[in-house]
Amino acid sequence: MSAKEYDVIIVGGGVTGAATVRDCALRGLSTLLIERGDICDGASGRNHGLLHSGARYAVTDREGAEECIRENRILRRIASNCVEQTEGLFISLPEDGLDYQANFIKKCREAGISAEAIDPKEALRMEPAINPNIIGAVKVPDASVDPFRLVDAHILDAQRHGADILKFTAVTELVKEGGRVVGVKTSKGDIIRAREVVLAAGIWTAGLAQAAGVKIGMMPSKGALIIYGHRVAKMVINRCRKPANADILVPGDVVSVLGTTSDKVPVETCDDMHATPEEVNLLMREGEQLVPCLAQTRIIRAYAGVRPLVVADPAGDGRNVSRGIVLLDHETRDGIPGLITITGGKLTTARLMAEMATDLICEKLGSSARCETANKPLPGSEGRVPRFKDPFNMRAAIGRHGTEVSRMDFVKGGEILCECEHVTRAEIAYAVKQFGVRNISDLRRHTRIGMGTCQGSYCIQKVAEALAEELGDSSRAGEFVREYLQERWKGMTPVLWGDTLREAEYMHKVYKNEI
Amino acid sequence: MKFDVIIIGGGWAGCTEAEKLAEAGSKVCVISEGLSLASVRYETPYSRHAGLQKAGVTVLRGDRAERGIIEDGKVTGVITRNLGEGEPLTADRYVLATGKFFSRGLLSDKEHIWEPVFGADVDYDPDRTKWFSQDFEADQPFMKFGVKTDAKGHVLVDGKSIVNLTAVGDICNE
Numbered sequence: 001m002s003a004k005e006y007d008v009i010i011v012g013g014g015v016t017g018a019a020t021v022r023d024c025a026l027r028g029l030s031t032l033l034i035e036r037g038d039i040c041d042g043a044s045g046r047n048h049g050l051l052h053s054g055a056r057y058a059v060t061d062r063e064g065a066e067e068c069i070r071e072n073r074i075l076r077r078i079a080s081n082c083v084e085q086t087e088g089l090f091i092s093l094p095e096d097g098l099d100y101q102a103n104f105i106k107k108c109r110e111a112g113i114s115a116e117a118i119d120p121k122e123a124l125r126m127e128p129a130i131n132p133n134i135i136g137a138v139k140v141p142d143a144s145v146d147p148f149r150l151v152d153a154h155i156l157d158a159q160r161h162g163a164d165i166l167k168f169t170a171v172t173e174l175v176k177e178g179g180r181v182v183g184v185k186t187s188k189g190d191i192i193r194a195r196e197v198v199l200a201a202g203i204w205t206a207g208l209a210q211a212a213g214v215k216i217g218m219m220p221s222k223g224a225l226i227i228y229g230h231r232v233a234k235m236v237i238n239r240c241r242k243p244a245n246a247d248i249l250v251p252g253d254v255v256s257v258l259g260t261t262s263d264k265v266p267v268e269t270c271d272d273m274h275a276t277p278e279e280v281n282l283l284m285r286e287g288e289q290l291v292p293c294l295a296q297t298r299i300i301r302a303y304a305g306v307r308p309l310v311v312a313d314p315a316g317d318g319r320n321v322s323r324g325i326v327l328l329d330h331e332t333r334d335g336i337p338g339l340i341t342i343t344g345g346k347l348t349t350a351r352l353m354a355e356m357a358t359d360l361i362c363e364k365l366g367s368s369a370r371c372e373t374a375n376k377p378l379p380g381s382e383g384r385v386p387r388f389k390d391p392f393n394m395r396a397a398i399g400r401h402g403t404e405v406s407r408m409d410f411v412k413g414g415e416i417l418c419e420c421e422h423v424t425r426a427e428i429a430y431a432v433k434q435f436g437v438r439n440i441s442d443l444r445r446h447t448r449i450g451m452g453t454c455q456g457s458y459c460i461q462k463v464a465e466a467l468a469e470e471l472g473d474s475s476r477a478g479e480f481v482r483e484y485l486q487e488r489w490k491g492m493t494p495v496l497w498g499d500t501l502r503e504a505e506y507m508h509k510v511y512k513n514e515i
Numbered sequence: 516m517k518f519d520v521i522i523i524g525g526g527w528a529g530c531t532e533a534e535k536l537a538e539a540g541s542k543v544c545v546i547s548e549g550l551s552l553a554s555v556r557y558e559t560p561y562s563r564h565a566g567l568q569k570a571g572v573t574v575l576r577g578d579r580a581e582r583g584i585i586e587d588g589k590v591t592g593v594i595t596r597n598l599g600e601g602e603p604l605t606a607d608r609y610v611l612a613t614g615k616f617f618s619r620g621l622l623s624d625k626e627h628i629w630e631p632v633f634g635a636d637v638d639y640d641p642d643r644t645k646w647f648s649q650d651f652e653a654d655q656p657f658m659k660f661g662v663k664t665d666a667k668g669h670v671l672v673d674g675k676s677i678v679n680l681t682a683v684g685d686i687c688n689e
C-alpha cells in the first residue's frame with residue numbers, strides 16, 4: 001500500500017497516456033502514469049508514423065480533418081526533432097478519375113488544409129518513383145513523425161515536471177470505495193490511490209473499465225504494414241480516392257512504410273499482433289499501384305497494430321467507425337465518479353486528446369490551471385542545438401534528439417555501433433539512464449538500433465555487448481542477441497522471399513551456431 | 516577453350532571440388548561471382564583461388580554463369596556474363612556449386628523458388644508459409660531446399676537426369 005495519494009493516475013503509456021501525463025504535470029497536478037510494458041509498446045509504436053495533415057479525412061470527417069491540421073502545425077513547432085517536414089502528395093490513377101480530386105481539394109480548403117493541384121508531369125518530376133500513369137496530384141502538408149521519439153519526449157517532459165512513470169507494471173483492477181474509483185491495484189500487489197483515474201490504454205481500456213462495472217463498446221481494428229529498406233519517395237504518397245487498403249506510403253528515417261489494412265479482430269488477439277502472408281500480398285498488390293518500384297524493393301519487415309476504435313455501429317470493417325476522439329466522464333455517464341476514459345483519436349491528435357482529458361480532470365479537481373502543451377516545446381526541441389567541434393559521429397544523434405544531445409556523452413560514447421542509422425554508444429547510455437531500458441527490444445524503441453537497412457544483422461553482437469556493459473552485466477550479451485534475432489525473425493517471416501530470404505540464410509549461417 | 520570440368524561457383528564447395536579434381540590431373544575451370552556465405556565465417560575464397568590458379572585451375576573471378584545450354588539430356592556449354600553469348604565455355608562435365616539464396620544459387624519470389632543457370636528442379640514446398648519455422652533457433656525448412664538429383668547424383672531438369680551435371684555444397688537439397 002502506497003502512502004502517497006496522487007491527484008491523477010493515468011493507465012497506459014502510449015501516445016495518449018504520455019501526452020496526458022505531460023499535460024497534467026505541466027498544470028501542476030501530482031500525476032502517476034502506469035504502463036504494463038514499455039512506453040510506446042502497443043499501437044503507438046505500430047503505425048505508419050504519419051503526421052496527418054487531415055487531408056485523408058477532409059471528405060468524410062470535417063471535424064477530424066480540422067483537428068489534424070491544427071495539431072499538425074502544433075507538433076511541427078513543439079516536436080521539431082520528431083517531425084520530418086516531408087509534405088504529402090495525393091495522386092489520382094486513371095481508375096480513380098478526377099471527380100474525387102475536385103471534391104477533395106474543395107473539402108481540404110474548407111477544413112483549412114492547403115491543397116494545391118499539381119500537374120502530373122510536375123508531380124512525377126518531384127517524385128519520380130510514383131506510378132507514371134497518374135492523371136492528377138494534390139500537394140498537402142502531411143509529414144512524417146517518429147512515434148517512439150514523440151512519446152519519449154512527452155514522458156521526459158512529464159518527469160521533468162514532477163510526474164512519476166511506473167513501467168512494466170500492469171493495473172489489475174480499479175479500486176472502488178462507496179461507488180467511487182479511488183485508485184488502482186497493480187500486478188505487484190500495491191494499491192495506489194488517486195483523486196482521478198484516467199484510462200488511456202487503447203484497446204485494452206475496455207477490459208479494465210468492464211471490471212469496474214463500466215461498459216465501453218470498443219472494436220479492435222487491425223492494421224498491417226510493410227517496411228521497405230529504402231526511401232523510395234521523399235514525400236508521403238497517398239491515393240486520392242475514398243480511403244482504402246494500402247494507399248499510404250510514408251518515408252521515415254532511412255526506410256519507407258506502406259500501409260495499411262483495416263480488419264475487425266477479436267480482442268484476445270490484440271496482445272500478439274503480426275502481419276499475415278495474405279495481408280502482405282494485399283499490401284504489395286495495392287502498394288505497387290502507388291509506387292511501382294516497390295515490387296523490386298527489399299522488404300525488411302511486416303508488422304501490425306490495432307486501432308482502439310469506439311463502436312457506434314458494431315457491423316462493418318472499422319473504416320467507417322468513429323476515429324474521432326472519445327472522452328468519457330464516467331461520473332455523468334455511468335454514475336461512477338473518479339474515473340475518466342480518453343480513447344479513439346489518432347497519433348496526430350494525441351496532444352488535443354490530452355488537453356480535453358486534462359481540462360475535465362482539472363474541472364473535477366477544482367483546478368483552474370490552463371493548458372500550455374500547445375506552446376511549450378518538448379525536450380529535444382527546446383531552442384538551439386549545442387554546437388560540437390567534430391559533429392560527424394553525432395550528426396544523426398543531433399537530428400534525432402535535438403537539444404537532448406547535451407545530455408549525452410560523446411567523448412566517452414562517440415563510437416557508432418549501428419552503422420545503418422549511425423546510432424552511437426552515447427545514445428545507448430542515454431536510453432538506459434533516461435528510459436530504464438532493460439533489453440534490446442526496449443532499446444529499439446528508444447534508439448533506432450537495428451531499424452535500418454541491415455536490421456541489426458551486422459551490428460547486433462556489438463550492440464548487445466555495449467548494452468550489457470551499460471547495464472553492468474556483460475554476461476547478458478548472448479541473451480540479448482538471441483532475443484533480438486527472434487524478434488527480427490517475427491518481422492521477416494511474413495515476407496520471406498527474394499532478398500529477405502537471402503538475408504535469412506545469412507543470419508542463420510552467421511548466428512545460429514553462435515547462439 | 517575446352518575443359519574437363521567446369522565448376523559453377525567459387526565458394527567453399529566449388530573450391531574444394533576444384534582442388535580435388537586439379538590434384539587428380541583434370542583441366543578445371545571455376546566461375547566465381549564472389550558471393551560466398553561460408554567464406555563470411557571461415558576464409559575468403561580469394562585466398563583459395565590463388566592456390567587453385569597455382570595448381571593450374573582457370574578461375575574466372577567476378578564472372579557469373581548466366582545460362583547453361585542443354586541438348587539431348589547433356590550440358591553442352593555455359594554462357595557467362597563477361598564472355599557473352601558468342602563464347603560459351605565447354606567441358607565434358609559440369610558441377611553446380613552456386614550455393615543457396617545468399618549467393619543467388621537459388622532465386623525466389625512470393626510463390627516460387629528456382630535455379631537460374633540450368634532451370635534445375637528444386638525441391639521445395641509451394642506453400643510459402645511452410646518455408647520457415649516461427650522459432651528462429653529451430654531447424655528452418657528453407658535451409659533444406661535445393662536442386663533435385665537422381666540416385667547417381669545427376670541433377671534433374673524437368674524430371675530428367677542431366678548425365679554430365681552434378682551438384683555440390685549448399686545448392687543440394689537435404
